[in-house]
Amino acid sequence: MADTQQVDEQTDDSKKAARAERKAARLAKEIGAFAREHGGAEGQVAYLGQRGARIALVGEDGGWGNLVAPSHAVALSALEKAGVTLHEDFDGDFAAKVRTGPYEWTRMAGIQIGGPKNA
Helix, strand or coil: CHHHHHHHHHHHHHHHHHHHHHHHHHHHHHHHHHHHHCCCEEEEEEECHHHCEEEEEEECCCCEEEEEECCHHHHHHHHHHHCCEEECCCCHHHHHCCCCCHHHHHHHHHHHHCCCCCC
């Protein structure tokens, strides 16, 4: 009976690993598409608790975006597969590359400076 339980656990582990690998591959495709659209990209991974990990991407043209991965390990694997430079922190020269437009500025401080209401 113990042998059956051990085989079931190994099967579950291999299924989880395969699922994580497929998710990393899908994220890598999205990251690659972002990088091609923005002339290259760099990324940073942040923990989101039980939700997973956030992948913040910044393109060479200043465009930016986020993706959510189910775990930190999957996020790192996706960035590696996509060939994107990984930053430890979102600060300094990396953060300075982000370019925001009028939409972001009105959404960030719209209520305080007379922009559109967030209703």
